[in-house]
Amino acid sequence: MAIQWFPGHMNSARLKAAETMAAIDVVIELLDARLPEASTNPLVRELRLQRQRPCLKVLNKADLADPQVTRAWIEHYNRQPGVRALALSCRKPGDVARLPTLCQALAPHRNDNVKPLRMLIMGIPNVGKSTLMNVLLKRRIAKVGDEPAVTRSQQTLQLDVRHSITDTPGLLWPKIAYASDGLMLAASNAIGRNAMIDEEVATFLAGLLLRRYPALLASRYGLSAEQLAAVDAVSVIDRIARRRGLCRRGGEADFEKAAKVLLQDYRDGVLGRISLETPATRDAMLADEAAKPGGAVGTPAGEGGRELPAATTTEAADGR
Numbered sequence: 001m002a003i004q005w006f007p008g009h010m011n012s013a014r015l016k017a018a019e020t021m022a023a024i025d026v027v028i029e030l031l032d033a034r035l036p037e038a039s040t041n042p043l044v045r046e047l048r049l050q051r052q053r054p055c056l057k058v059l060n061k062a063d064l065a066d067p068q069v070t071r072a073w074i075e076h077y078n079r080q081p082g083v084r085a086l087a088l089s090c091r092k093p094g095d096v097a098r099l100p101t102l103c104q105a106l107a108p109h110r111n112d113n114v115k116p117l118r119m120l121i122m123g124i125p126n127v128g129k130s131t132l133m134n135v136l137l138k139r140r141i142a143k144v145g146d147e148p149a150v151t152r153s154q155q156t157l158q159l160d161v162r163h164s165i166t167d168t169p170g171l172l173w174p175k176i177a178y179a180s181d182g183l184m185l186a187a188s189n190a191i192g193r194n195a196m197i198d199e200e201v202a203t204f205l206a207g208l209l210l211r212r213y214p215a216l217l218a219s220r221y222g223l224s225a226e227q228l229a230a231v232d233a234v235s236v237i238d239r240i241a242r243r244r245g246l247c248r249r250g251g252e253a254d255f256e257k258a259a260k261v262l263l264q265d266y267r268d269g270v271l272g273r274i275s276l277e278t279p280a281t282r283d284a285m286l287a288d289e290a291a292k293p294g295g296a297v298g299t300p301a302g303e304g305g306r307e308l309p310a311a312t313t314t315e316a317a318d319g320r
Contacts, residue, residue, distance in 0.1 A: 003182030005195035006174045013169040014043055016154055020120060020166060021051045025107040028099065028165075030123035030132065032188055033059035033087055034066075035276045036073045038181040039190065043173050044122045054082045054106035056099065060128040062087035069275035076279050082106075090128040096135040100163050116162045124190045125170025133157075133167045141167075180204075180285060184276045189267050199237075202259030205266060207233035208276060216272040220265065237262060 021027075027048045032039040036059055048055055057077050062070055070087045077085035084102060088095035103119050104110075110117040121129045134140050136159060156166040172190075176182040183204040186196040209217050210233060218228050221240055231239065241247065241258035248254050265271050277285075 002176075002179055003186050003191055003196055003201075004174075004176055005191045006172055007192065009169065010171055013154075013171050017044075017120075017122065017168055017171065018047050018050075020154065020168075021047050021053060024053065024118040024120040024166065025110045026103040026117065026119050027053050027055045028058060028103065028119055028121045028132075029055050030058050030060050030090075030121065030127045030129050032124070032127050032190070033062040033070050033073075034064055034274060035181075035184045035188060036077075037282050038178075038184040038277060039124050039127060039188070041122070041124055041171055041173055043171060055084075056103050056106060057083060057085040058099070058132075059085065059087040060090050060132070063089045064269040064273060066273050066275035069278050072279050090131040090135060093135050093138075096132060099132075099136065100159060111162070113161050116164055119163065119165045121165065121167050123170065124172055124185065126188075126190050127170065129167055129170065133165065136165060178285065178289060187263060187266060187276070189263075198259040198263060199255055202237055202262045203233045206236040206262060209266075209271070209274070210236065213272065213274055216274065220271050 027044065029040070029044055036057075059065070059070060059073060065087075074085045074087055077083055084106060086098075086102065088098075090096055100117065100119070104117055107117060109115070121132060123129050137157060141155070141157060154166055154168050156164060158164050170190075172185075176185070182191070183201055185191050186201045187205045206217075210228075210231070214228050217223060217236060218225070221236070221243055223231070223236075223239065227239075237255060237258045238253045240261055241253035241255060244258065244261060246254040246257040246261070266274065
């Protein structure tokens with residue numbers, strides 16, 4: 001299933017973000033720590049490179065991701081010029097409070113009352129931008145919800161006399177190039193409900209978990225080592241249905257309800273700390289796609305294109 005979701009308000013948000021990019025100093029790009037590259041919006045990269053803006057990549061929901069994999073992603077991103085990366089949970093005020101200082105290091109020339117630092121939060125839907133905004137401001141300013149596309153318009157507020165911050169709506173891109181990216185985004189609740197089929201997304205997720213985190217599946221759903229060796233992705237969901245008593249009339253497993261159970265367990269973190277991609281699996285996926293007839297070549301994990309060193313980006317772009 002090719003998942004695509006780009007409702008009309010996102011095009012308006014993209015145009016507004018392009019306009020705002022001219023008047024900010026640092027982009028705070030929120031990523032989902034469980035799928036950092038799949039949740040990296042190529043439109044964000046394009047917009048900030050056009051304006052030569054440095055970027056602080058924040059891998060949010062790090063408490064739900066595999067910590068070893070997250071460390072590998074941080075190392076990759078920190079090798080990119082003009083980029084710094086860190087992992088955190090936006091629900092932890094102590095972690096979030098570090099962000100203005102980290103952004104300041106990317107734009108050191110904006111460090112007084114005359115030239116306050118102007119930050120722009122960008123990212124995909126439901127990645128935690130509004131939560132980040134509320135924690136930074138220490139009050140509820142942005143509406144928060146456990147579903148994509150809650151925020152529909154930009155708002156700019158002062159943190160203090162030296163820092164302002166602009167929150168933007170969650171933004172996807174018109175065409176998701178790789179099917180696995182769409183499925184990972186859907187599994188992580190970044191896609192509108194009407195643009196996905198739960199059973200197909202859950203089957204993809206079950207297959208990935210069987211390959212990479214079989215012990216977590218076995219622990220959560222009562223699978224023995226022998227059963228685990230014999231099941232496939234569809235069988236996992238059937239097993240969930242029968243274990244939870246999710247059956248239709250006649251005793252047939254309710255695949256749809258079981259699929260929703262698996263997806264919700266993953267989203268809530270009750271399965272354990274799971275990462276859906278690593279730098280190595282990302283590069284392998286891109287290599288496979290490039291090898292297909294007419295396949296597109298994506299940017300390998302950890303490579304940042306033509307970004308400039310952080311100390312020169314904003315000054316070079318604006319002549320300041």
